[in-house]
Amino acid sequence: MEVDSYFRIGKHHSMCQDYAVAGHRGGVPFAMLSDGCSGVVDPLEPGSPHTDFGSRFLVRAAMQRLPALVEGTLPWLPIVGDAWDMAQAAHLPKSSMDATLIAAVPVPGRRVRVCQTGDGVVAYKTQAGCIRYISTSFGENAPYYLSYLLKPQLLNGYFNHVREVTLTTNSFYPASGWGVPTVVPKPISDFPICQNIVIEEPAIVLCFSDGIESFYSGRQQVPLEQVLDQIFAFKNTRGEFLSRRCHSFLTRFCPEQGWWHADDFSAAGICLE
């Protein structure tokens, strides 16, 4: 089993607020990423400065809770609490914690559990060579951040402002190619703080920040399917498999094709092949 991660600043950013890491801790392999907010999400504290720190703190805190993630108990309050302790030690505001968190861990039975809060894409390849993805996008460009658990007074305002979450899914079959994306809007009231996605017998599971949906060719957005085609084109899956593929894609393929990504890009993955 291999785990790996990669992140890179987007063209429209002056500082990378995505973070990704993969490794083994206490015998548990993991792959995680966090996407720090760059927009205005908190009326009391305009903008979300220092989310580059917050995204790292959240990932660091989640790394301490791997057994619970494997069990699927999803300890979000302790994670955001620990991350907030780190942020306080660094004299940072709560808004520094306005960041998504996606964590993937293998679980018994050749399965992978992906826990996700906020926007992002989870994609996986099956042993038969099919690729599937689930893209989660909160309405009003305002993802539900774990930091809101620290600011309950703002939650009502958030739920009044954001009513919907959109899930987009699609599958690729070797014989027929990509299908048509299925878009399902869901009321936010029915949506969990954290998605708990269990993938049965995958070959490769990859998690991405929503930066993967910010690729453009000139001014035209590149469909997610085309980006995934490139990223899943692994030459080999040993060691730093994801770093190699993403680096080659971003530094060779994209410039050759005139593709660029506006938002920060991060990826973390587990290969069971």
Place this chain on the structure above:
Amino acid sequence: MPIFADDDAQSFKSGSGFHFSGVNISGLGASEYTLVGIACDTSSSVAGFAAEIEGCLKSAIESCQRSPRADNLLLRYITFNSSIYEQHGFRPLADCHIGKYTGTVRCGGQTVLRDATANLVDSLAAYGQSLIQNDFIANGIFVVITDGCDVGSTLQVRQVVDAMKRAMQAEALESIVSILIGVNVQDTEVSQHLEALKRDAGFTQYIEAKDASPKTLAKLADFISKSVSSQSQSVGSGGPSQAIAF
């Protein structure tokens, strides 16, 4: 025949058509590598200090093995006299067992210096290209150690220059550092010959050691390992490392 049995090696063909070996690329796990080539003169004139040269080589490799970049280095080692011998193809330093280098500097014959240089640079370019095609980042450094003028090469300097150009134009390696080392160069004519080869073939650096004393060769080993380490640290930067002073 290579001195090392290499079960995981693949055969590759260089731009000029000769074959060389390298570890199977599908088994490599890092994202970036520095290809290191060492060519060691084993002509008859080296016989007087063969053991010292071998010691220098071992010391340089051991030092590289202790480098924080050791996992990102792949070493190919050839010797040359009237012919070229691939002692081992590109392989991780962890698989370069120092004891097996003993007896590799067996002297006799002429000095096909230009042929060996072209062989080494072409192998770096070809293997580097394979790495790049498989998503790796790679740069290279090669060191040619000799004690005298070219005798017996089939290639002319122009063809060495062509090999250097191929390596730079193949979009294989981010950068290549090439070092020509003259050991025990006490004759002005030999010194001028090697200086001219450095200039005409386009070596990055020419280092001359007037003797082959243990002290000088220890210094040389240190210089080689520092140059390798420096070039390895520059991989991913797009350019070559700064030259290390001897």
